[in-house]
Amino acid sequence: MKQHKVMIGEKVLYQAAQLSHAENFAAARRAEGIDCRVVPDTTKKxxxxxxxxxxxxxxxxxxxxxxxxxxxxxxx
Structure with missing residues (x-):
């Protein structure tokens, strides 16, 4: 199963199996003023x-x- 991550620096803030969920979570954190980024899982099955x-x-x-x-x- 894919594990997309929302990160602040090197710290993992959130993991999600669906990329859209991780993107939505990151957008909500950015709206709160928390600078974070989404790291998609690119491993192939x-x-x-x-x-x-x-x-x-x-x-x-x-x-x-x-x-x-x-x-x-x-x-x-």
Whole structure:
């Protein structure tokens, strides 16, 4: 789960899973005269390749986009 942070200097004031909640909290603190900033969580979720149980091959991402590891096997 993402953890967006509202910070004052190096101190974490608030953490939120949704960026909009962190932005709203920071806007409210700024209205109170507290200088703070929003630090969005930019980590990407690592997803493992899903295997089709019928064929034993990786599922395709879309009609024209095969899964990444199948492209390596095909030599593309």
């Amino acid at each position: 690592v997803r493992e390749v899903r295997i089709n149980p019928l064929t034993g091959k990786p599922r395709r991402n879309g009609k024209n986009n095969p899964a990444q590891d199948t492209q390596e096997k095909l030599g593309d």
